[in-house]
Amino acid sequence: MRQDMNEQEHTMGRLQGSGSAAVAHGAGPHEHHIQLSWWRRYVFSTDHKVIGIQYMITSLLVALFGFGLMVVMRWQLSFPGKPVPVIGPLLTAVFGANMAPGGVMTPNLYNSFGAIHGTMMIFMAIVPALFAGFGNFVVPLQIGAPDMAFPRLNMASFWSFFVGVVIMLGSFLVPGGAAKSGWTSYVPLADVADTGMGFDPILNGQTLWLIGMAFNITGSLLGSVNIIATIIQLRAPGLQWMRLPVFVWSELVTAFLLLLAFPPLESAAIMQLMDRLFGTSFFSPDGLIIGGRHWPGSGGGSALLWQHLFWFLGHPEVYVQILPTMGIVGEVISNNTRKPLWSYKVFVYSLLSIGFLSMIVWAHHMYMTGMGQSITTFFQIFTTIISIPSVLLGTVLLLSLWGGSIRLPVPMLFALAWLPMFGIGGLTGLPLGWTASDMVLHDTYYVIGHFHYMMAPASIMGLFAGIYYWFPKATGRMLNEFWGKVHFWMTIIFFNGVFFPMLVQGFVGVHRRWYDGGAGWQLAQNVLWLNQVMSVSAWILAIGQIPFIINFFWSTWHGKKVTSDNPWQANTLEWAAPTPPGHGNFLHPITVYRGPYEYSVPGAARDYLPQWEGEESKVAEPKLSSV
Amino acid sequence: MSEDIHDPRKQVPAYIKVFGLLLLLAVINVAASYLPLGGGNIGVGLLVAGVQAILALGILMHFFSENKTVHHLMALALASVVALLVIFVCCYADQLNFVK
Amino acid sequence: MEMEIPYTVTARPDTGAYNAKIGIWLFLASEVMLFGGLFSAYIFLRLGATHWPHHLLNVPMGLFNTFVLITSSITMVMAWTALKMRQFQSYRRWLGATLVCGVVFLGVKSMEYKDKFHHYGVILNNGQEITGHLEMSPAEARKSQTLRILPDAEDSGSFGHQLQSVFGRPAAGEEKVLEIPKSDIQWWSNFTPRYSTYLATYFTMTGLHGLHIIGGLVVLGFFWGPGAKLYRTNPEHLANRVEVAGLFWHFVDLVWIFLFPTLYLF
Structure with a gap:
């Protein structure tokens, strides 16, 4: 294949900016470049690839931490009130004897773990990894740009995010522990939580949660401005809108969602901060009584206001987590079926319509708050309508498999597994979108099962597909195939072991916020054994990530080297860059000649036609084969 | 901004006119708020503020002479904020057991 | 080969804008939503309030501040025009006037705050x-x-x-x-934020707006002082930067145009 490309370069001459010469002088780009200090190159770097990797590694570590919180919580749910084995003493040592006496989780510690698990997994692990990690690393490469439009702003957004992570982690160590009001921080609970005796007015869990979120939101906003501006302004010549890879489209829609949906949450966070620091009553209603006493505030606020502002972000946020994985899966599936996506146009328009619709469905999270019938009808209609483009996207990806000559490298396994996970996650959501069925299922483990299917199995399948797919471009080495497969099977099987039983428990009515896993409720007795199934699955799932972690670090330095810049024989522009790409990315100016998925074009010599190769290659190819 | 076509200096008279209009409208807005219009005060106030906003956005921020990319971006932002405000009001108006 | 990021100064032909202009309009879009969130809170709280004060704030001071900000918008756009005409001294004067307006605004605002704290x-x-x-x-x-x-x-x-x-x-x-x-x-x-939801909205909205003014003053101050050096090497780039900073400044004024009637007048 490498030989193939070299020959091609001969025939095509200087017309095309072929990236094949890159391996030979991979260090080339630095020739005219002033050597930056180690700090500027690897820590305070403005290079989009370094920032992308920083985002990715930080958020993978956060994901591991968030998963760890859950691993401990699962013990409490299966064996309520028993000391946590192995790490019990550690819990007591870190969180104090009043939080974990004798290694037993107290309700406060459980609530802290739950709140921070949700917050960190969503805002500081999945979104930064998928949107910012891949977005930074891949988008400029895929559109043929030398960097992001605003490199310094890019660095600022990473560090803003990082400060948010540090604050959120640090909140465990303040008196009283981290936030306990759930990832939604519903008021008035969150207004009054962590206040009073024994709490610092500022350095307390909930206030730090708000401050950490403010930093995180600021980072997200700057990042989405950057991604959108990059996609609009820095596309290579010839890269028209309908030639953009679907991953770029998904990042564009995601960035718009973040840009427009996050600020209202930021304003809500400001208002909650005002409530907590200055005693305002934005979210405290008249006559609020806490612990038998009137809450000392003017009243007149509205708890529903918080919910509306929260879910105005909260719902688009779900799509923020799933859209980039759709893009990744689209890339991987098209590449490994060696054929175009079943319908590029349907895919793109579905992405766009999901983007628009996701802004006006948020209150389907709030059916139980006493909304009137007209307004619930509005939200039910749009919630149902949004399932159409979602199903179209799934259909495009599924039908793309039809008639393809499918290769099954590890990224493709993850991409294929994404499909059923997305299917289960999506279909279990429909009953929650309708008031009649939502009344029964609201706040049960069914809801937990549903959204985790979307956010954990589906999003993380996409995440791993992306990591295995783009790892060779980032490091110049392949991840180990065997251990990748071990990782894949461990992940897919035990993910379902964790989340499918939740759907069953939910039908029985097990409530999502019970601290004893339902042990104290008569009707739940028949499904209590499922708690142990889920817990054991979660622990094995944790063990199943070890092959990945070792593989990741081992392959970074010792993995099999790639023999070409384009190891997957893909069409999109990132594979035209040298491996790993230097500062400024490309060795030659890039021109784009065609759409991103021209695989197996009839009459072509190879089964792929990269976007950066001119029309002449079609003519040149038959000559080549005759030589 | 089509600075190649337009001489920036030619815009100055327009800026001055907008300046005068903005000041005048601010005064009108204050005066109108003392009229006994009941709920109509809010309507008048927002109408006047809206006209001021259009003038400032269109002339001072050169929005009228901007290209369509910027127009699309702002249309999206305005659509979102209108959706936010309108749906919020609808949600407020349509509640079960609503007592006012 | 080192590749520069294109369109930092000149406009991209098909979008008709240089990068920072797209960036600032996107940022303003998010700002619209930020203040939109606060306005939606205002609507929600006001609809639910049993009592909402009328003309509680000092209208003459608010009107004066409105004049100040409108003036600063004009001086801002004049500063940019001067820079486009390559009249550096005139640019510095107009931008200086803008800075003075911003400071006056903050001064009046803090007087108003102080008044309320004694009420x-x-x-x-x-x-x-x-x-x-x-x-x-x-x-x-x-x-x-x-x-x-x-x-x-x-x-x-x-x-x-x-x-x-x-x-x-x-x-x-x-x-x-x-x-x-x-x-x-x-x-x-x-009359601190905790007195009533009305004052809570007033202080939160004007406080956030005030922070935007301070941010704008810092940026404009930079382009008045050390940032103006760029004029010697690349005046067009400086004009673009001032245009972008000006767009932010105009937007902050625009927010005030809505804050003034909603908080002071009804």
Whole structure:
């Protein structure tokens, strides 16, 4: 294949900016470049690839931490009130004897773990990894740009995010522990939580949660401005809108969602901060009584206001987590079926319509708050309508498999597994979108099962597909195939072991916020054994990530080297860059000649036609084969 | 901004006119708020503020002479904020057991 | 080969804008949503409020500040025009005027805040609200069993009265000091954010707006001072930067144009 490309370069001459010469002088780009200090190159770097990797590694570590919180919580749910084995003493040592006496989780510690698990997994692990990690690393490469439009702003957004992570982690160590009001921080609970005796007015869990979120939101906003501006302004010549890879489209829609949906949450966070620091009553209603006493505030606020502002972000946020994985899966599936996506146009328009619709469905999270019938009808209609483009996207990806000559490298396994996970996650959501069925299922483990299917199995399948797919471009080495497969099977099987039983428990009515896993409720007795199934699955799932972690670090330095810049024989522009790409990315100016998925074009010599190769290659190819 | 076509200096008279209009409208807005219009005060106030906003956005921020990319971006932002405000009001108006 | 990021100074032909212009409009879109969130809170709270004060804030001061910001918008756009004409001295003057306007605005704003902190309100158990000034020190008021309050004049919401109060305490009318036992009081406080949802919205919205003004002043100050050096090497780039900073500044003024009627006038 490498030989193939070299020959091609001969025939095509200087017309095309072929990236094949890159391996030979991979260090080339630095020739005219002033050597930056180690700090500027690897820590305070403005290079989009370094920032992308920083985002990715930080958020993978956060994901591991968030998963760890859950691993401990699962013990409490299966064996309520028993000391946590192995790490019990550690819990007591870190969180104090009043939080974990004798290694037993107290309700406060459980609530802290739950709140921070949700917050960190969503805002500081999945979104930064998928949107910012891949977005930074891949988008400029895929559109043929030398960097992001605003490199310094890019660095600022990473560090803003990082400060948010540090604050959120640090909140465990303040008196009283981290936030306990759930990832939604519903008021008035969150207004009054962590206040009073024994709490610092500022350095307390909930206030730090708000401050950490403010930093995180600021980072997200700057990042989405950057991604959108990059996609609009820095596309290579010839890269028209309908030639953009679907991953770029998904990042564009995601960035718009973040840009427009996050600020209202930021304003809500400001208002909650005002409530907590200055005693305002934005979210405290008249006559609020806490612990038998009137809450000392003017009243007149509205708890529903918080919910509306929260879910105005909260719902688009779900799509923020799933859209980039759709893009990744689209890339991987098209590449490994060696054929175009079943319908590029349907895919793109579905992405766009999901983007628009996701802004006006948020209150389907709030059916139980006493909304009137007209307004619930509005939200039910749009919630149902949004399932159409979602199903179209799934259909495009599924039908793309039809008639393809499918290769099954590890990224493709993850991409294929994404499909059923997305299917289960999506279909279990429909009953929650309708008031009649939502009344029964609201706040049960069914809801937990549903959204985790979307956010954990589906999003993380996409995440791993992306990591295995783009790892060779980032490091110049392949991840180990065997251990990748071990990782894949461990992940897919035990993910379902964790989340499918939740759907069953939910039908029985097990409530999502019970601290004893339902042990104290008569009707739940028949499904209590499922708690142990889920817990054991979660622990094995944790063990199943070890092959990945070792593989990741081992392959970074010792993995099999790639023999070409384009190891997957893909069409999109990132594979035209040298491996790993230097500062400024490309060795030659890039021109784009065609759409991103021209695989197996009839009459072509190879089964792929990269976007950066001119029309002449079609003519040149038959000559080549005759030589 | 089509600075190649337009001489920036030619815009100055327009800026001055907008300046005068903005000041005048601010005064009108204050005066109108003392009229006994009941709920109509809010309507008048927002109408006047809206006209001021259009003038400032269109002339001072050169929005009228901007290209369509910027127009699309702002249309999206305005659509979102209108959706936010309108749906919020609808949600407020349509509640079960609503007592006012 | 080192590749530069394209379109940092010149416009991309098909989008008709340089990068930073797209960036700032995107940022403004998110700002629209940020203040949109606060306005939606305003609507929600106001619709649900049993009582919403009218002309409680000092309208003449608010109007003056509106004039100041409108003026600063014009000086801002003149600064950019001067830079486009390559008149550097004139640019510095216009931008300097903009900075002065911003500082004046903040000065007036802080006077208004201070006024409010010295203004008290009492809500009696029967729901009646009395506003006025304490005739005792705040420390005494906290300890004492009765509050001594000089209530506001009948016409305290009128333009004339408020205008007078800017230049000193207006002549007292018929009012005399009230002594209210605390047992009759449901809620009392000076006019800080915690007094009522109205004041909470007022302080939060104008406070956030004030932070934007400060941010704008820092950026404009930079382009007035050290940032202006760019003029010698690349005046067009400086003009672009000033245009972008100006767009932010205009937007902050625009927010005020809506804040003023919503908070001061109705």
